[in-house]
Amino acid sequence: MNAPAFNENLHLLNGNHAVAWGVRLAKPDVAPLYPITPQTPILEKLIDFQSKNEFDAELLTPESEHSAMAAAIAASATGARVFTATSSQGLLLMHELLHYASGARTPMVLFNVNRTPGAPWGFWPDQIDSLSQRDTGWIQFYSENPQESLDTVIQAFRISEAANLPVMINHDAFYVSHSIEPVNLPSAEVVDGFLPRIPREFQLGDDSGRSLGAPLDQAGWNLTRQDMDVAMQGVERLTAAAGGDWAKLTGRPAAPLELYRCEDAEVVFVTMGSMCGNAREAVDRLRENGIAAGLLKVRLFRPLPAEALREALAGVPCAIVLDRNYSPGTGGVLHQELKAVLFGIETPPRLHGMLAGVGGVNVPVETIEKLAAEYRNAAPSAQPIWVE
């Protein structure tokens, strides 16, 4: 993303504090929070805002992320706007309830800081924590930088409340969570206007006497998933609309996918999160050296924008997926997803799956440049390739 134009709303914030600002502006009613490195600065900043009377959500500090998510679901079901944040072990501890939240169609925003899960213990940027939750029915965004994290938090509340589906936004540990950049803070009026309160069709404690989540028969359960499918299919459009409106208000676009210099590209990198920064730089250098490279950034990962991905990659001779995650037994998750999406199209790219940056190892611009040189004319292998 281009450096924001200088103005008085520009603040130097790290990624996590940018998230906290987004949350403060979105004004959730309830926020259950549990600390974990490297998410903790989000929690700390929100508690700091609250202690200065700048943020008046009901803050809950339960004994675990599991209970944080349980409280979040119950609060959302009772009509509250809800935010929570976690990382790695905490997200994985929530797993049972992630399914519950989407099944109960409870809107909420969860911010996850992508971190390696143990064992062995590590605190490093790696996206397998959230990618392994891809089947839980959550909308998933991956953010590249602090500004995008703030903007996505605000847009996510609108998307979540329109789709009645929970949203998980992810940014990489340290590379984004702790790196300080100039961030433009939108005004409270802009955010209030962007995020009106929509009355719920049903909430616990209304006078309908209806219950939520009671057991039902096979056909009924099946229908809940068909309903969810319809809702999921509307998310890409909601994301584009929210991003379009946000761009009108702030000048910052936010689409499900971002294409950078992909016109006439002979090789396109496909990746998510902080990796996009170095990949963009590599694209510029490759183009300077006469290699027509491009970058396809996947911002919305669930639901996967399948048609848009096909359109972006059809006819491109070669695509190199940079996966900062490793799914044992298959390879990179984004690589798998792209293989599925591109299967059967007429002119698919040669698709290379790179395990780049697993465990948080740095992937310098030069490494990405070299991948283009080495693989752009090579036949793809079925096995993933570990990038040194």
Add this chain to the structure above:
Amino acid sequence: MEKIDYRDEGRFCSGHVACAGCAEAISMRVILNAVGEDTVGVIVPSCTAVILGGYPMSSTKTSFIHGTLESAGAFASGVKRALRAQGRDDTTVLCLAGDGGTYDIGLQSLSSAAERNEDILYICFDNEGYMNTGGQKSSSTPHKAATGSTPLGKPTRKKNMIEILAAHRIPYIATTSPSHLSDMAAKVKKAKSIRGTKVIFVLIPCLPGWGVAENAAVKTARLGVEAGVFPLIEVEGGVKYSLTVDQKTRRIDDYLGEQKRYNHLSDEDRRELQEEVDDTWARLLARAEAGE
């Protein structure tokens, strides 16, 4: 014979699916009635969840969210905070859970809610086992009782949840029994009037799980109270203990005799269980007499 002064507000409906003769149905009727209309409920997997009914039916006019087994305290906290954020702090949040959902898998989230003194009314239907899954032991299962997972009798004693909760210094803890319905209604109403975390344990003799005759659930519960196996008490502020029924008028044999789960006991076993009851009762009495 006790005369019951009771007017039903129709919060619990007929057509529920409790086992015929289960004392939980009548307990739910009394509790939902005592709590009244301005209530939001949380229920976690248990016989109670089944009794509340499957979609689209419900045996109660109160809205319930069917949460996850280990999260009753956390779900109730979330409902309460959302209501408070909407200016509805006077709405009662009623949380129903079994002993498995309270003593075992839900202990962590309950302890956390109690530590924060969340304003919730938590009822544990204590049938001393995992009955919804076919009658396995829980940590509430008493010493020597046979269950699906302790066919030779449970080798350890029932976990003392009262003392665990009292250690959290929550404002109100009580026990009650379907054999004492006026007591049940009174304790629920009292709990409802107090701010903070309130926990009430209701003894539910489980017909198939304990091997009790279809017409003997309430009688068995009464024998449990009279034998002092399930003393009816209140604990205020975690320190002030009082006995609702201050006499132990039977030997444990009368209680054990109603239940097939104790069929295998030897005379020696019975003596041992009687000693345990006597000891627990003496400690309780001493506490109540000390005024704390």
